[in-house]
Amino acid sequence: MDSIMDVRIEEAGYSEQKASIFEIEFSLYPGELVGLIGPNGAGKSTTIKAILGLLRHMKGDVRFKSGEMSWGYIPEQPVYYNQMTLFEHMALAAAVYGMSKEQLKTRGDMLLERFKLKHVKHHYPTSFSKGMKQKMMLIIGFLHSPSIYIIDEPFIGLDPQGMQDLLEFLGEERRRGAAVLMSTHVLDTAEKICERFLVMREGQLIVAGDLEEIRSRSFRPEGSLFECFQILHQGVE
Numbered sequence: 001m002d003s004i005m006d007v008r009i010e011e012a013g014y015s016e017q018k019a020s021i022f023e024i025e026f027s028l029y030p031g032e033l034v035g036l037i038g039p040n041g042a043g044k045s046t047t048i049k050a051i052l053g054l055l056r057h058m059k060g061d062v063r064f065k066s067g068e069m070s071w072g073y074i075p076e077q078p079v080y081y082n083q084m085t086l087f088e089h090m091a092l093a094a095a096v097y098g099m100s101k102e103q104l105k106t107r108g109d110m111l112l113e114r115f116k117l118k119h120v121k122h123h124y125p126t127s128f129s130k131g132m133k134q135k136m137m138l139i140i141g142f143l144h145s146p147s148i149y150i151i152d153e154p155f156i157g158l159d160p161q162g163m164q165d166l167l168e169f170l171g172e173e174r175r176r177g178a179a180v181l182m183s184t185h186v187l188d189t190a191e192k193i194c195e196r197f198l199v200m201r202e203g204q205l206i207v208a209g210d211l212e213e214i215r216s217r218s219f220r221p222e223g224s225l226f227e228c229f230q231i232l233h234q235g236v237e
């Protein structure tokens, strides 16, 4: 199967003088969910920002295979305008994506229902809880049915129902061929849902593969992702 995104980062970072990530290469295939994992400061968010072209210093390239490629990015920290309601944020995003009013209504209502924010559609996000703000970011990022979802740590603020709603939604999107790259610290969930893992340490990709590969690289044939992760990060390979 052809990949839908090929990433080849020689080095990238926040200033020309100092790179934070090095030699990161991987491809994303239609329908898969890939977990980007690593301890705090390993370079997960920086990798995502490099892919999205948000960094000043980036040597390398990101190639998309098909002409009609679109992505939805959900940042780790909610970003919003205090003076705009949830629906106004959705309308702004829909305008940027070039969606019609009907598309906004159909898809927007479905997502509001799905993530249980319909009752606060016309409220300001300043009055939202942490999880509600996170769900708002999901709704905005999911609005235009992108081919690639890039999600930076989605699980921390979500309640169990919110997590299940998100996973079910992503499952449906993957069945229509969308690919998901997701950074997370929630390794027991990642173990259950991801098909492949990209394991980072100190700005580099140290292992890439499915759970079997991760187990074999950490000499724990029966190990959980968490156990393998600890071994890989102690550098005992």
Ligand SMILES: Nc1ncnc2c1ncn2[C@@H]1O[C@H](COP(=O)(O)OP(=O)(O)OP(=O)(O)O)[C@@H](O)[C@H]1O
Binding pocket: 014, 020, 038, 039, 040, 041, 042, 043, 044, 045, 046, 047
């Ligand atoms: N805005 C920034 N300016 C300068 N350096 C940064 C900035 N953000 C991150 N870094 C540096 O880049 C490196 C990688 O950080 P990054 O945020 O990518 O890690 P992470 O794996 O996403 O961590 P976490 O799990 O804590 O979110 C760290 O050394 C960090 O200090």
